[in-house]
Amino acid sequence: MASLTFLQPLSNLSSHTTLVSLKNPHHIPSFTSLNPSIIPKTRPFKSFTAAFSLAESNSPKSLQPNLQPFLQELADSFDLPQDYFAQLPSDLRLDLNDAAFDLSNGRVIDECGQELGETLLNLSRAWEAADTSTSHALARRLPGLGESLTGNAKSAFGKRLVSAGRRFQSMGQYGQGELQKIAKVMITTGRVLSESSTSTVTDEQPKKESRMLKFGELQLELTSDKAIIGAIISVGFGILSWELAQGIQNIPESSLQYANENALMLAKSLRGALLAVCYSSAFLSALTSVGLVLLGRQLKSSKEK
Secondary structure, eight states: OHHHHHHHHHHHHHHHHHHHHHHOTTOOOOHHHHOGGGSOOOOOHHHHHHHHHHHHHTSTTTTSOOOHHHHHHHHHHTOOOTTTTTTSOHHHHHHHHHHHHHHHOSSHHHHHOHHHHHHHHHHHHHHHTTOHHHHHHHHTTHHHHGGGOOHHHHHHHHHHHHHHHHHHHHTOOOTTTHHHHHHHHHHHHHHHHHHHTHHHHTTSOOOOOOOEEEETTEEEEOOHHHHHHHHHHHHHHHHHHHHHHHHHHTSOGGGOOOSSHHHHHHHHHHHHHHHHHHHHHHHHHHHHHHHHHHHHHHHHHHHHO
C-alpha cells in the first residue's frame, strides 16, 4: 500500500511532463521547472538604488566643500570702520604693504584668471593706499568670483590668501582684534581653496614659478640672463670704486697745504672717509657679483629641469 502511495506522485509527474512536452515539443524539462518552490527569488531593486546613491555620495565631486560661505566671511571681515587702514601705525602700514605684495606679486592674472587677477591687483593697491572703503568694495566681489575658479586658479588663490593672511597675523593685536580676524579668515579660506583643488590639479602640468622683484608699481622678473648682466655691472662698479680709492690713496699727505691745522685735520678725515666708502663699495660689489652669478646658475638649472 505504501509502495502504491509512493508511485502515485510519480505517475502524476510523468503525465504532467508528457503534457508539457506535447504542448511545446522543444521544451526540455529541468529540475527548476519541475519544482517551482526552489526557484531563487529576485532581489528587490531597492538595494541597487541604495548602493548607487551611496556610491554617488562618495564621488569626488560631492566631497568638494562649498566655498561660498568662506569667501563671504572673508568679504565681511573687511567691513571695517572708515579710515581704519589710514589710522594704522607706521610699522603696521609696512606689514599691510607686505600683505599687498604677497597677494598680487608675480603673474597673478595668468595664475588666477583675468577677472580675479585684476581684483587682487586692485585690492593690493587699495591696501597700499590705506583705502578701507575701496578694500571692502573689492572684497565683496570675491564670493561671486570664486564659483568659476578652476583647480589651478583655486590653488594659486589659496596660496596667496595664506601668505597675505600670515602678514596680517604678524601685525599682532590692534584695536578690537580686526586684523587677527582678517588673518584667521584669510588663512582658513586659503587652506580650504588649496585642499579643494588638490584632486583637480594632480593630473595637470604644474606651471613654472618665476621670481619677481617689485619696486612700487614696477615688477621685474628675475632670469639667468638678467642676473649675469647685473653681475657684470656690479663688477664694473667695483673696479671703478677700487680705482677711485687707489687714486685718493696715492695723493701724498705732504701735498695737502691749508691755512691752519683745523682745515688740515678736516681734509685728512674726509680723505679717510672717502677711502672707506670706496673700498667698501668695491668689496660689496664683489660680493654682489658672486651672488648674482650663483643666482643666474640656479635659475638656469631650474629652467632646464
